[in-house]
Amino acid sequence: MNNPVYHKEDTICALATPAGTGAIAVLRVAGSHTFSILGKIFHPYGDTQLDAVESHKVVLGKLMDGENPVDEVLVTKFVAPHSYTGEDVVEISCHGSWYIQQEILRVLMDNGCRMASPGEFTLRAFLNGKMDLSQAEAVADLIASNSATSHTIAFRQMRGHFSKRIQQLRQQLLDFAGLIELELDFSEEDVEFANRDSLIDLLDTMSTELTLLIESFAMGNVLKNGIPVAIIGKPNVGKSTLLNAIFNEEKALVSDIPGTTRDTIEDVLVINGVSFRFIDTAGLRDSDDTIESMGIERTYEKIRQASIILYMFDAATPQEEINETIAEFREKIDDDEKQLILIANKIDLLEEMPHNFKSLVELETIFVSAKRKENINMISESLLRSVSVGVEEANQSVVASSRHYQALIETLKSLEEVNMGIGQGISGDLLSSDLKAALYHLGTITGEVTNDEILGNIFGRFCIGK
Amino acid sequence: MNNPVYHKEDTICALATPAGTGAIAVLRVAGSHTFSILGKIFHPYGDTQLDAVESHKVVLGKLMDGENPVDEVLVTKFVAPHSYTGEDVVEISCHGSWYIQQEILRVLMDNGCRMASPGEFTLRAFLNGKMDLSQAEAVADLIASNSATSHTIAFRQMRGHFSKRIQQLRQQLLDFAGLIELELDFSEEDVEFANRDSLIDLLDTMSTELTLLIESFAMGNVLKNGIPVAIIGKPNVGKSTLLNAIFNEEKALVSDIPGTTRDTIEDVLVINGVSFRFIDTAGLRDSDDTIESMGIERTYEKIRQASIILYMFDAATPQEEINETIAEFREKIDDDEKQLILIANKIDLLEEMPHNFKSLVELETIFVSAKRKENINMISESLLRSVSVGVEEANQSVVASSRHYQALIETLKSLEEVNMGIGQGISGDLLSSDLKAALYHLGTITGEVTNDEILGNIFGRFCIGK
Numbered sequence: 001m002n003n004p005v006y007h008k009e010d011t012i013c014a015l016a017t018p019a020g021t022g023a024i025a026v027l028r029v030a031g032s033h034t035f036s037i038l039g040k041i042f043h044p045y046g047d048t049q050l051d052a053v054e055s056h057k058v059v060l061g062k063l064m065d066g067e068n069p070v071d072e073v074l075v076t077k078f079v080a081p082h083s084y085t086g087e088d089v090v091e092i093s094c095h096g097s098w099y100i101q102q103e104i105l106r107v108l109m110d111n112g113c114r115m116a117s118p119g120e121f122t123l124r125a126f127l128n129g130k131m132d133l134s135q136a137e138a139v140a141d142l143i144a145s146n147s148a149t150s151h152t153i154a155f156r157q158m159r160g161h162f163s164k165r166i167q168q169l170r171q172q173l174l175d176f177a178g179l180i181e182l183e184l185d186f187s188e189e190d191v192e193f194a195n196r197d198s199l200i201d202l203l204d205t206m207s208t209e210l211t212l213l214i215e216s217f218a219m220g221n222v223l224k225n226g227i228p229v230a231i232i233g234k235p236n237v238g239k240s241t242l243l244n245a246i247f248n249e250e251k252a253l254v255s256d257i258p259g260t261t262r263d264t265i266e267d268v269l270v271i272n273g274v275s276f277r278f279i280d281t282a283g284l285r286d287s288d289d290t291i292e293s294m295g296i297e298r299t300y301e302k303i304r305q306a307s308i309i310l311y312m313f314d315a316a317t318p319q320e321e322i323n324e325t326i327a328e329f330r331e332k333i334d335d336d337e338k339q340l341i342l343i344a345n346k347i348d349l350l351e352e353m354p355h356n357f358k359s360l361v362e363l364e365t366i367f368v369s370a371k372r373k374e375n376i377n378m379i380s381e382s383l384l385r386s387v388s389v390g391v392e393e394a395n396q397s398v399v400a401s402s403r404h405y406q407a408l409i410e411t412l413k414s415l416e417e418v419n420m421g422i423g424q425g426i427s428g429d430l431l432s433s434d435l436k437a438a439l440y441h442l443g444t445i446t447g448e449v450t451n452d453e454i455l456g457n458i459f460g461r462f463c464i465g466k
Numbered sequence: 467m468n469n470p471v472y473h474k475e476d477t478i479c480a481l482a483t484p485a486g487t488g489a490i491a492v493l494r495v496a497g498s499h500t501f502s503i504l505g506k507i508f509h510p511y512g513d514t515q516l517d518a519v520e521s522h523k524v525v526l527g528k529l530m531d532g533e534n535p536v537d538e539v540l541v542t543k544f545v546a547p548h549s550y551t552g553e554d555v556v557e558i559s560c561h562g563s564w565y566i567q568q569e570i571l572r573v574l575m576d577n578g579c580r581m582a583s584p585g586e587f588t589l590r591a592f593l594n595g596k597m598d599l600s601q602a603e604a605v606a607d608l609i610a611s612n613s614a615t616s617h618t619i620a621f622r623q624m625r626g627h628f629s630k631r632i633q634q635l636r637q638q639l640l641d642f643a644g645l646i647e648l649e650l651d652f653s654e655e656d657v658e659f660a661n662r663d664s665l666i667d668l669l670d671t672m673s674t675e676l677t678l679l680i681e682s683f684a685m686g687n688v689l690k691n692g693i694p695v696a697i698i699g700k701p702n703v704g705k706s707t708l709l710n711a712i713f714n715e716e717k718a719l720v721s722d723i724p725g726t727t728r729d730t731i732e733d734v735l736v737i738n739g740v741s742f743r744f745i746d747t748a749g750l751r752d753s754d755d756t757i758e759s760m761g762i763e764r765t766y767e768k769i770r771q772a773s774i775i776l777y778m779f780d781a782a783t784p785q786e787e788i789n790e791t792i793a794e795f796r797e798k799i800d801d802d803e804k805q806l807i808l809i810a811n812k813i814d815l816l817e818e819m820p821h822n823f824k825s826l827v828e829l830e831t832i833f834v835s836a837k838r839k840e841n842i843n844m845i846s847e848s849l850l851r852s853v854s855v856g857v858e859e860a861n862q863s864v865v866a867s868s869r870h871y872q873a874l875i876e877t878l879k880s881l882e883e884v885n886m887g888i889g890q891g892i893s894g895d896l897l898s899s900d901l902k903a904a905l906y907h908l909g910t911i912t913g914e915v916t917n918d919e920i921l922g923n924i925f926g927r928f929c930i931g932k
Contacts, residue, residue, distance in 0.1 A: 018488035018562060021609060023932035025483060026492060056524040058542055069621060076524055096484060097609045099617055143487060143563045151565055155535060466489030
């Protein structure tokens with residue numbers, strides 16, 4: 001495997017700005033030969049010498065391919081260790097022609113640079129101690145963030161709030177493990193440096209905290225990836241029309257984002273900074289299946305993934321029928337935690353409003369005309385109300401990464417083993433082995449413990465240039 | 467009209483890098499309030515104060531929306547007049563999330579910036595005397611450049627090679643016009659400050675130079691927009707297969723350009739830095755018309771636009787038939803300047819090669835199998851050979867803008883009027899009026915003479931952020 005961890009000596013280059021044509025583009029070069037390579041191809045205007053330029057200073061000049069000027073560029077110099085990767089770095093700001101961007105990359109490579117692998121700049125920042133692993137992961141999350149909540153979670157994690165807490169927990173455990181190790185060295189003498197009661201207290205505190213973090217994953221995941229919402233109901237009840245109406249109502253929030261494909265626009269909607277992810281069930285868009293007749297476990301599976309269900313029916317449906325349908329549906333789904341909101345559609349066809357609907361079905365019911373886009377905003381408001389989380393909550397330490405979630409679960413498991421061991425009065429070296437396992441799993445989160453596979457998985461998901 | 471020329475006092479902001487998600491993105495702010503606005507929303511790390519930061523220096527810190535951090539950003543400060551626009555400018559380099567980019571723009575606007583109009587930064591650079599109009603236009607051409615030749619032309623123009631020549635010509639004319647004006651002031655005394663013979667000499671020199679420049683437009687236009695090539699031939703002779711084969715052969719040169727649509731890939735091909743633009747004629751792609759039966763003047767019109775015609779036939783066609791067809795075709799097209807290259811296709815079906823083809827039809831003939839992609843590279847080589855222009859020629863002063871071309875033609879016309887006037891011995895003030903017209907047209911090229919309409923046309927075509 002061409003693992004970039006093993007090629008730390010290379011000077012790497014990549015386009016750092018989005019692909020395509022713009023007013024300007026920025027290319028990044030990092031590594032020990034950065035300045036000598038730039039010295040060959042960059043001719044500053046005036047009497048300036050690149051070598052004499054201090055760190056964090058910008059210089060205008062010509063980027064040359066031998067005798068031929070490629071572009072007039074601004075070069076920003078970052079001298080190690082005061083740079084993103086901790087190495088010597090330059091950023092080259094050129095005219096945003098795709099042709100020029102490619103030409104400069106070519107010239108850089110002709111002069112000794114290697115094209116960077118995905119995430120290689122951030123990998124180097126991690127390897128050089130500029131950030132820990134969880135912060136590095138947050139950089140990718142930050143770049144991918146598309147709502148206020150996902151942005152806040154990633155930004156806090158990048159700034160190290162989460163890492164700090166994990167490191168504190170780990171340090172306490174580490175101190176204890178040290179004492180247990182010490183006992184092992186003096187095992188002949190049967191001393192107990194590590195007070196068992198204090199250890200049990202620590203384990204209790206840690207387990208409580210780990211459990212909270214583990215539980216926060218459900219919320220963190222939802223804040224990061226969007227709260228799953230399913231719209232279900234009989235055919236022709238107006239599901240597609242409703243979906244279009246909702247998206248149309250809120251479209252301004254998403255439609256001005258280039259690169260968001262029509263599919264994505266249909267799937268994720270950001271309302272007041274919170275993402276809602278509309279799950280594609282068979283009945284959701286254009287299926288002729290009714291919820292009663294679907295009979296396919298797979299569709300129910302998908303409905304079960306939803307946190308919020310918008311159950312849609314014709315406002316003219318007799319109340320008894322609705323009661324029966326809902327009761328049946330609840331029985332099949334069998335999950336009291338799900339928010340169920342009834343949408344009574346086609347009020348434009350009613351002669352008068354069925355006022356007592358809500359009390360009968362004991363659920364919030366919103367009366368709308370999807371066709372005429374009446375009361376659609378009430379659905380957005382209701383969606384927001386039914387999530388007890390939002391931008392505020394994102395300010396707490398929440399776990400938003402499934403890798404961290406797994407590591408925390410493994411840590412908790414090992415700590416439970418330790419706890420059980422103490423109860424059973426097992427020997428110090430067995431305790432020590434479980435403690436080490438807990439330390440290992442906790443250490444993978446911040447990267448105090450890591451391996452190439454973990455690094456490969458994490459940084460392989462980055463874009464090139466970061 | 468919301469003409470940005472009239473709002474020079476505004477502090478403007480825009481995204482400068484391509485739209486979308488990347489490792490980083492850059493936003494640009496320019497105008498007299500740049501530093502005071504940044505002072506409010508940007509908190510440098512450490513003890514640094516933005517006010518104390520010198521020009522061309524980069525500072526790391528947090529960009530804040532009130533109490534909430536939006537991103538950790540690098541801010542580069544450019545103090546007037548040492549900036550792109552000549553005003554106070556900052557460039558904000560942020561994480562490349564589209565959400566963050568939009569948030570920062572929002573915060574900038576909440577704090578007193580206005581979103582820049584297309585090309586408004588470059589317009590300000592022009593208005594502040596950082597570049598002339600022809601150089602400003604070259605910035606847009608440079609960003610749009612997609613081949614070595616179009617890049618070279620734009621780069622040279624941006625660096626002022628063309629402007630300088632135009633300005634020299636204009637200055638000579640201006641000196642002369644001054645003398646003529648002087649004569650008018652002393653018209654009672656019947657003196658001639660301006661030696662008519664010298665003026666005629668100057669007019670001759672200028673006319674020659676202007677004519678050369680005007681003639682260079684054909685080449686400049688071709689280098690900038692691609693050399694037009696038409697592939698024609700009977701139905702089923704393999705035109706589409708050949709086109710695909712040519713594009714496939716050279717695809718590496720264009721296919722790694724994101725943002726190039728499939729259509730563009732089919733239309734423009736860059737071979738060794740020279741663009742070839744394949745013209746879509748009725749017979750070119752999937753038509754069943756034969757060249758003989760097309761009978762539509764419109765199709766011939768398109769063929770007439772081509773500089774190079776690849777005339778394709780089945781290699782098994784009897785030589786007399788080819789001779790006749792070609793003779794007929796040449797008569798219809800009636801243009802000796804066009805390069806006509808014969809492509810004998812389907813050599814895979816021949817038992818032996820018809821060696822004496824070439825001498826018979828007196829045209830270069832390339833024997834290929836489009837299907838098996840045999841000898842396709844010979845076509846690319848032949849295309850390159852048949853253009854007597856290339857990267858080298860792009861280094862000359864060529865006119866590549868139709869606006870400049872028009873202005874040069876108008877200038878030449880006015881100079882001819884002056885010349886005729888001298889011949890007819892007309893009065894100084896009539897000469898003067900024609901000289902002024904010439905000066906006006908020449909001045910529009912570099913923007914020494916300009917108006918809002920010209921500026922609106924030019925900068926309206928720029929992207930926002932430049």
